[in-house]
Amino acid sequence: SDKETVKVNDDVNKDNPSGDLAPLKEKTKVVVAEDGAASGAGFYIANEKGYFADYNIEVEFATFANSDDMLPALASGEVDIAGGISSAAFFNAIAQGIDVKIVADKGHNVKGKSYFTFVIGADKQDEIKTYSDLKGKRIAVSGENGVDDYIFHLMLDHAGLTKDDVEFVLMPDFGTMLAAIDNGSIDAALNIEPLITTGVAKGMHVRFGDATDFAPEAQIAMVLGSPQFMNEEQDVSLRFMAAYLKGVRDYNDAFKKGEGKDEIIDIMTQYTALKDAAVWEDVNVTGLNPDGKMFIGDIRDQYELYKKNGAIRGDFKFDEAIDTDITEKAVEIIGQYE
Amino acid sequence: MSSKPKISIQDLTKVFYKKDNSVTALENISLNIEDGEFVCLVGPSGCGKTTLLRILAGLENQSSGEFTIEPGDEDRPSQSMVFQERGILPWMTVEENVAFGLEMRHLPKAIVKERTAYFLNKVGLGKFAKMYPNELSGGMKQRVSIARAFANDPEILLMDEPFGALDEQNKYILQEELLSIWSETKKTVLFITHSIDEALYLSDRVLLMSAQPGKIVAEMKIDLPRPRKLEDFRSNPEMASKFLAIWRHLQVEVQGSRL
Amino acid sequence: MSSKPKISIQDLTKVFYKKDNSVTALENISLNIEDGEFVCLVGPSGCGKTTLLRILAGLENQSSGEFTIEPGDEDRPSQSMVFQERGILPWMTVEENVAFGLEMRHLPKAIVKERTAYFLNKVGLGKFAKMYPNELSGGMKQRVSIARAFANDPEILLMDEPFGALDEQNKYILQEELLSIWSETKKTVLFITHSIDEALYLSDRVLLMSAQPGKIVAEMKIDLPRPRKLEDFRSNPEMASKFLAIWRHLQVEVQGSRL
Amino acid sequence: MRDIKDPIETEQQEWKKQQNQNRLKTWLTIFSPVCLLLVWEFLSQSGLIDARFFPPPTAIVSTFIELLTSGELFHHINISLFRIGFGFLLGVIPGILIGLCMGLYAPIRHFISPIIMALMPIPTIALLPIILIIFGIGEVSKVVTIAGSVFFPVVINTVAGVISIDSIYLDVAKNYGASRKDFFLKIALPGSLPVMLEGIQMGQAIALLTIVAAEMMGATSGIGYLIWTSYSAFLLKEMFVGLILISFFGYIFSLLLRGLQRKLVPWR
């Protein structure tokens, strides 16, 4: 690639603590912005299992209420890495010269086991059986011109409905959706794990179909990198991504293959608000690609939708927003996942 | 002293009880005031003058003893009080303040209006009817207070140092006005003051109170003919000697209570 | 009249200018006050007495005319003012209030302490040194105010109705105290009052002012020997006639300004 | 007469100087926001502050005009004013009534005070789900959110107002035989009005502060909605338009309330 101007220390040696790349000479702090979501599993596991420490990287987590709040922090270099969703905000920020990069996968739905999907009120099960039954219903979505909105649109297309056929209710908080669906203020909601499991357990709502029915390859969350971190500190970012992917692979081992599941669930209870290990067995966990690969075509579709809705201001080249070089290089170094 | 006294007080005692120290504000006050009499009560500060008035006005309960106010023949309130300067309501106009007592008795609008206007003119505030008290001088406020009490047409008037905060010239003018309204209506008045001159000038009888506990220790009839003029009163050597008598008496009381 | 007068005022005029109506508060005041003289200024309300005092105190500028206060030989402030009841600072203790003037002049701690204690005792507030004004009666507050002014040891004292808000008994007591401190220090005093009795009792000379615009229309020497006693003064027929003379004069002024 | 002319002239000149100073003050008052905007414009244009986060005022104005001509802005303003207005009334009226009762009856005061003190520091944002559960997601919940935050300063100041009524006025009422109703209407209400109005003024400021939170739930329009959706879409110019509108209405409302105050409390 054309960014080879920066000299990267990428010599691999089996004797290093990590078994691959050499640790950094000086201990380096990387600040990771998180919103306490389960999709940050890769970060949490890598941190707990010492994959970052192997590279002499110290990770500091900063919790934000939602991913849009992270953009200014990323842009100003206050945080190096953020876990965010794709949204108009992200593209608008880039259009205003905030050079944030999309780096790797941080969440997609696993077929038939979506962690981000529609639910309907527990008392609405007789009324709403198919997607087209949603006609005339109130549906809560947590944001406009973001991945939520995108999935909502795909669902409408799938159901053969238009936006005017249903009532779109903007509700920025997933927790609020539980309350709203329970008291009948809304009929359906696009909610997220582990709140979906919580709500099902409390008898507030039930899962309604699965988002992979109509959006099999939706890119929900992504690892974002600050421009400084991705361009000027490639020694660090390469090692960071390698450690992250190791964490993601342990996650996949646990939830796909059942290897070391207890340890991983223990880590998850530490880092997320879902403290009950037993519930983790019922949760539809976030899909995380062990090689960090994303559905780039889908991200482009999302962008096109936001643009069509007039939510994108200003011009920029879509491809420049995506920078997977470092991730790919990390995969090269730690090898493909089987 | 042919008919019953208008106000008769027997053995009235008032104690303010507190855990550590209880204060006997009034001790065995016995007193008769005739109908139409103008009585002044003079005493050192803190001797219980206000307390006595508040008991008569029903704003405080006595600890023991009794008092009666002889009811009149009409449907009139038994008493009205003229408070010190702060006693008029700042959120009502002059007119509304004067009408206050009548309004509270829910008299017909026409009567309220007529009586209010009458007494407003009487105290020379006709032109200020629509003003609020904060636009008035201290003297004008006291006129409102007096007009309010007279307009209410009570059996007796209780006045608690109404002119205490006024400057001397205004005080003289209001004293004259008060006497002129009083001579028309011939109400029974119990008037509290610190000023010996004021007491001598206004009253038929001056009662002297002792320092705490308040007792009535002396009384003095003032037989200066009415209508009185300040000139006559000031140049009267008998009044000068009465003044000095009261002054000596009070001085003993005040010094005694100061330690 | 051997030496120069302590205060000399020439043709002093004060106009309060407003767009629509300007008020001439003082008009061509000319006046001399000798060193050590106690002069009382009496006049109807609103005649400009306070305005004159504020000009002498440097709190207001005259519109035209001049005044001079003859400097003494020491490093003393030229004047101190005794304000009405509200003039003592509520956030300072009695002691701090009395020391205020001295503190402002940044005198040595020891001197401040000594003088404060001296004047506190003089006005009988030694025991109350650590109290805040809100715990004091009106009379005690005025004592603080007087002690503060005397402790500052100015060339002249300007007093604006210091006893106006007090009850008569306290007033007499404080008047006596004032005279006793004054006779020790022999300061020049310009004292404003509404009370004719007070003016006659206290002063060497009474100046009478006319209603607006304020002019000095008469003056009266009071040659009653000192130390004076209220008794002597009240029983003195000459004083009674002086009282009535002033009273008549003021009545004309007050009635005239009331319309 | 020639002697008098002189001092009047002197004072007239003094007065003119004073007038000029007053005019200067008025100018300062108008000038200061303008000055702030100019500094902002300069810093933003020259790159001394980050124009991506602080777009220059001129850019904000042009966005404002865009939104205005599209008619969108009117819609936002209308609905927010409606919510603020109703929420304000719904907070103020019970605040006054409960405050008067608390002020007049000590047992009620002692019973309710601790509850009010306990509820007051709870942030509106934490109450949103509870409000939603009780009132749903319609207009009612927005109005209630605003009412809830307006209520506290009003009730507290009304109680303070009643308690601060000089006891001599209570004596006057008693002495002149005021009935319970007359006492309430002629003494308690007007007597507590000045302090109560300060609480209402504060309530107005808080109503504006709360509009963003109130419009975060199920809203599809409103100034608060404009602010936070613009913010979450990173359309900072639009966000600043919203913020400046809030500033502007804050100014207008406090002027209106001050006018009302002058009408309701003519005796001050």
Add this chain to the structure above:
Amino acid sequence: MRDIKDPIETEQQEWKKQQNQNRLKTWLTIFSPVCLLLVWEFLSQSGLIDARFFPPPTAIVSTFIELLTSGELFHHINISLFRIGFGFLLGVIPGILIGLCMGLYAPIRHFISPIIMALMPIPTIALLPIILIIFGIGEVSKVVTIAGSVFFPVVINTVAGVISIDSIYLDVAKNYGASRKDFFLKIALPGSLPVMLEGIQMGQAIALLTIVAAEMMGATSGIGYLIWTSYSAFLLKEMFVGLILISFFGYIFSLLLRGLQRKLVPWR
């Protein structure tokens, strides 16, 4: 003497009645929150209100004890108290200084007032990104967020306090030749203190109200963090623990400030 004994006894009985009433009032004050909790417990237990949204107080208490014994709660409380404390000071001190300057110098007042009036109604939540850009995501930004909301009531009340100083005290200072510094320290500061302290009391309430917003960005602990993360994970018991903590600290702080007030304003 027998005559006097009677009235004293009468009054003693009156006094005892009064004492009993006062005791009743104290009891009411303690009883009312307990009563509220009991009603809540009953409603929640009996299913009259939804226990999933309003868990019974006993359940909240047991969650509270859990969090307490795990040591987690102490950590949250510590860090939040630190932020509130520093934020409070950082808002109060400039508030007082700027307020005094504005109160004393009319041109400064006329220049700054409109800016303060314009900035005040801007909700904290909208200022978060700006604060983040300027102060980063560390402790400073949280402290500044709180300081920012505390500043306004303090500055406004300080100005009001200075302006409300009776002009006679200014005359006294002038007459006794107070220097500029003496005037500042001995007249302006103590004279404005009572009204200023009311602003500080309000600032304290606002500091607590703001802690949730302040801990929404880049925090990993704190009571506000506990509240909103619990809420977004729908752990309502934990959320209520946070809310009750805030109520509790609101109560404690206002007691502390009232104590401070008694110390600082002994003349009232």
